[in-house]
Amino acid sequence: MIWQWRLIQRECTGCGICGDVCDYGAIALDRLTAYPEGVPGACVGCMVCVQECPFAAIEVLPPDPPTGSAGTPVRPATVASTKL
Numbered sequence: 001m002i003w004q005w006r007l008i009q010r011e012c013t014g015c016g017i018c019g020d021v022c023d024y025g026a027i028a029l030d031r032l033t034a035y036p037e038g039v040p041g042a043c044v045g046c047m048v049c050v051q052e053c054p055f056a057a058i059e060v061l062p063p064d065p066p067t068g069s070a071g072t073p074v075r076p077a078t079v080a081s082t083k084l
């Protein structure tokens with residue numbers, strides 16, 4: 001499953017703490033912009049960056065639900081009722 005973190009740029013100071021605490025290498029501070037940048041597919045949704053950011057400048061979004069061939073969400077299989 002691919003989680004995604006999202007920067008709330010107006011709140012970010014570029015302190016780099018989020019990149020320091022991410023054990024999965026999913027965040028690195030961009031030297032040009034001084035804002036965190038993401039590594040696609042690396043985030044596992046552990047939420048450590050959210051907890052450690054002193055400015056509430058980052059949020060983590062869960063993976064999108066799986067979609068069917070027509071792009072519609074897949075419903076969980078229903079359990080057939082059994083007659084007693």
Ligand code: SF4
Pocket residue numbers: 007011012013014015016017018019035036052053054055056057058
């Ligand atoms: S810890 Fe928060 S304020 Fe610091 S660089 Fe990361 S998102 Fe920005």
Ligand code: SF4
Pocket residue numbers: 003005021022023024025026027042043044045046047048049050060
């Ligand atoms: S949720 Fe965890 S894995 Fe994802 S960017 Fe934040 S610290 Fe890294």
